[in-house]
Amino acid sequence: MKERLQKILAHAGVASRRAAEALITSGKVRVNGRVVSELGTLADAHHDRIEVDGKRIVLEKPLYLVLHKPRGVVSTLHDPEGRPSLAELVREVGARVYPIGRLDFHTSGVLLLTNDGELTDALLHPRRDVPKVYVAKVRGLIALERLEHLRNGVTLDDGEKTKPADVFVLREEGANTWLQITLYEGRNRQIHRMGEAVGHPVLRLARLSFAGVTSERLKPGQLRPLTTDELDKLKKNYLTPYRRARGAARSSGAELVEDEAPEERPAREPRPGSPKRAASPERPLRPRRDERAPEPSRAAPREPRRGASSSDASARGTRPRSNRRDRR
Numbered sequence: 001m002k003e004r005l006q007k008i009l010a011h012a013g014v015a016s017r018r019a020a021e022a023l024i025t026s027g028k029v030r031v032n033g034r035v036v037s038e039l040g041t042l043a044d045a046h047h048d049r050i051e052v053d054g055k056r057i058v059l060e061k062p063l064y065l066v067l068h069k070p071r072g073v074v075s076t077l078h079d080p081e082g083r084p085s086l087a088e089l090v091r092e093v094g095a096r097v098y099p100i101g102r103l104d105f106h107t108s109g110v111l112l113l114t115n116d117g118e119l120t121d122a123l124l125h126p127r128r129d130v131p132k133v134y135v136a137k138v139r140g141l142i143a144l145e146r147l148e149h150l151r152n153g154v155t156l157d158d159g160e161k162t163k164p165a166d167v168f169v170l171r172e173e174g175a176n177t178w179l180q181i182t183l184y185e186g187r188n189r190q191i192h193r194m195g196e197a198v199g200h201p202v203l204r205l206a207r208l209s210f211a212g213v214t215s216e217r218l219k220p221g222q223l224r225p226l227t228t229d230e231l232d233k234l235k236k237n238y239l240t241p242y243r244r245a246r247g248a249a250r251s252s253g254a255e256l257v258e259d260e261a262p263e264e265r266p267a268r269e270p271r272p273g274s275p276k277r278a279a280s281p282e283r284p285l286r287p288r289r290d291e292r293a294p295e296p297s298r299a300a301p302r303e304p305r306r307g308a309s310s311s312d313a314s315a316r317g318t319r320p321r322s323n324r325r326d327r328r
Contacts, residue, residue, distance in 0.1 A: 002042040003117075005029065008050065010098075011117035012057045028053050060095050062116045064231055066213055069111040070220035075102035086113070089221055100124065101210075104189055109134070109207030110215045113223070119234065122242035123211060124186075130211045130238065134181045135170065137204040138195050142169065142177050146198045150181070154197040162187070162194060176203065211238065 009020035023029055027037045030051040050057050077087045090097055100112040100120050123130055150167045166182035181191060195202040213230050
């Protein structure tokens with residue numbers, strides 16, 4: 001499968017995508033013995049011979065990790081301002097990995113890391129519908145009408161309206177409120193901006209799960225490999241549909257638009273069932289009864305009562321039952 005050359009170099013761990021572009025334009029990259037200096041050149045990492053400064057690049061073994069990102073860490077491998085970055089947390093991994101999407105500097109919680117560019121694109125593609133569950137502490141006690149605004153979509157400071165989200169009140173704590181919010185898109189500082197739009201600034205924010213993967217039992221700063229079951233579900237639910245869409249786009253002569261924005265920005269497809277609620281990082285939380293989603297009625301059909309009259313039985317379309325045994 002052919003991809004842009006700078007993307008291949010980034011996925012191979014040579015450099016970031018922007019740094020890879022600089023390598024290409026400076027004439028340091030060769031494909032099958034020919035110097036390539038034009039950005040956007042396509043190549044096949046498995047079949048073409050790609051060299052950087054005379055050294056052939058070799059794709060690394062795919063690696064899939066989940067990190068409990070602490071607060072006060074930027075979601076990049078390098079920060080020009082010198083703030084703590086992910087590089088300090090993945091130093092012992094032994095391979096170049098990069099985050100799937102980002103979390104704000106002051107936001108903690110689940111962050112997936114990998115060197116699999118195809119899975120990254122599948123999870124961040126605008127056509128995907130990846131659920132991300134957060135717990136947020138906001139200032140003030142939220143009225144029902146403002147809660148509905150958050151659920152149905154609010155207009156942000158840039159004039160854009162957010163897509164519908166699942167929002168539940170977990171508990172009220174003094175003059176503040178804890179919310180559980182599930183997003184199916186990703187905009188820059190989206191939950192903070194949503195809170196400001198309805199007059200309830202976010203005081204604290206943590207991500208509990210990403211695409212169903214949690215950081216349970218991980219302390220801030222710790223990471224672990226994805227389990228086989230977690231990886232299989234990610235590939236089944238997101239990578240396989242992504243590949244099918246790419247194949248269909250090629251067959252029709254169209255190009256599948258990729259999202260290269262720094263924040264994940266998946267749009268919505270018919271959404272799967274809402275994920276189960278999770279507990280706050282601090283202690284288990286219970287939603288207010290009046291904000292719980294209504295449960296559909298599951299009452300089973302009633303059976304005829306014993307000893308019911310013949311008229312009642314005939315009205316129900318059932319045969320009356322005799323209370324006496326037949327005598328011969």
